[in-house]
Amino acid sequence: MQQEWMMRRNCALTPRQFVMAYALLCGLSLLAALPFAVVGGAWVVLVYAVVEMAVAAAVFLHHARHATDREHIALTDSGLLIKSIDGGTARQVLLEPCWVKVTPPANARALVAVEARGVKVCIGRHVSEAARRRVALELRRELQGRSLVAR
């Protein structure tokens, strides 16, 4: 039997929808600024609109880069597989369940520490403290259950 946990940010929009929202923003701002620059000679308005859109783009990019960040934990017969996607970078660690030690977060900012035979992975950066604690407890319980079955 496979047990899985997925910890991710809540994103109500798909990346495509997010780009559309930004495009609408640009469209509106430029629609307002362009006539002033072209017809009225008030090119300063266009400069501000472009600067504003650049700031919005930077902020949205920062947000979107991490919008799909997630951590996927799968406890299978072959081991405890932890996959993490962070800003487009994927990392994957396979641990042997019988050696795994799970440490719940010590405080609100701390992460869940999962370690086995010198390999330590911290998980739960995308979710709240309560959710981290819950995952830590569930993971512990599942690991203990498996080790009992194994014995």
Add this chain to the structure above:
Amino acid sequence: MSNTVSGDPLDPPHDRKHGPVHGPAGGDAHAHDHAHDHPHGVRRWLMATNHKDIGTLYLWFSLAMFMLGGVLALLIRVELFQPGLQFVQPEVYNQFVTMHGLVMVFGAIMPAFVGFANWMIPLQVGASDMAFARMNNFSFWLLPPAAILLSASFFSAGGATAAGWTLYPPLSTQMGIGMDMAIFAVHIMGASSIMGAINIITTILNMRAPGMTLMKMPMFCWTWLITAYLLIAVMPVLAGAITMMLTDRHFGTAFFNAAGGGDPVMYQHIFWFFGHPEVYIMILPAFGIISEIIPTFSRKPLFGYASMVYATGSIAILSFIVWAHHMFTTGMPVTGQLFFMYATMLIAVPTGVKVFNWIATMWKGSLSLETPMLWAVGFIWVFTIGGFSGLILAVSPIDIQVHDTYYVVAHFHYVLVAGSLFAIFAGFYYWAPKWTGFMYNETRGKLHFWSSLLWVNVTFFPMHFLGLAGMPRRYADYPAQFTDFNMLVSVSAFMFGLTQVYFVLFVVIPAIRGGRKATAHVWEGAQGLEWTVPSPAPFHTFEVQPIVK
């Protein structure tokens, strides 16, 4: 078997008109408040990244600015109590008028609504915080320096700017350093607004709880989403206008200088292209607040939710094509006058949809008139008066007659005081128990409402008559024939001001200090995620993702 845990927190039973929610019971889920997890003292406020703290900061800042703007208004009314010059010289009087407008628009009303947005949007969409918490902090902390710049300009050589809040050239190009201080202050406040708008858009669009589709969103979120788009569209226009003015003043350009080949009327076009949407920036969130309160105290869902959303969008779109109705007297072709006249009248349609929908929501509802509802109903009445006088002013031949008279002053004060400010009060009474954890004193709240309603009408309604009789605005003196109405208006303005002092001392402060404990679901008929968290809302909310069905 698999579990999915989403980063934006968590909570309970909700049934916002179109969509119930499920989850654990609100109060229990937040029993652990993490009160020990966040900084205390000055650092809590200076380094604040929590949306509730930043919302509180915005609201206090706005209150302080209301006080400053209110004192300036009363200084104006003192001078106008009698004809002749009693207390101040005309140039100082014009500084009061200008600063009153700037302080109220940029320092009081806009930040008040941003304060509401900070507090309520994450709670209403089921998010743990705003999308960009640090930028949120920066947005707020830009405001105090801007306010200091504005206020300190009174003490600069030549005093504060006296060109009117519209800062029209050539007056504005001839002022002293106070004008430059005002330009920088407006720039800073504009930057703050843009960052706030980006934050609000991202939070609303991307951090909604699973299941909360756009058409299930609370109206307050909808009105703020549209307002934020308006802000993004028009703030560069304002920034451009005042930058060109700055370069005209100091760097030899002649954008608005006719002697150098420029055109001062061009400034008016640019300013009002910003200025008219700005009016809606100050009223759309008010519509959102009223749309939350009316259904709650009617114990019915909002009538015509979808039409309310479309009406809000229509108002925002129309706001871009009506700016020149502020400029009928500058001279424009008849075709232009007709276009702007009819386009302006068109706004009455979506606005009417809103007013009729609010009335239809109340129709056959189980109404109860607690203080928030009184303010909301009062808002509908007095805002409609302001709306109607706006419709009258849209008629070009009439506008040309009453342009720059007290009729216009009466109109926009009915919209901004009786409209925006009443909605701010309504929102305060509605959500304050959620903020403070204590119920305000209902009797005092009602007294505040009835006193404000009386004095706001006695203050601003006679201004219609003064305007129709020809009394111009922005003058420190007037002919003796206007004395009686001006005396009445001045006395009433002081009564309105005293009523607001009563509000702060006998409603706000006691409601913060203590009182009857508020429950999580403060109002029997209230719907929405914000009522699923305990009162006061804990520092961290929605640690378990709510799901809207």
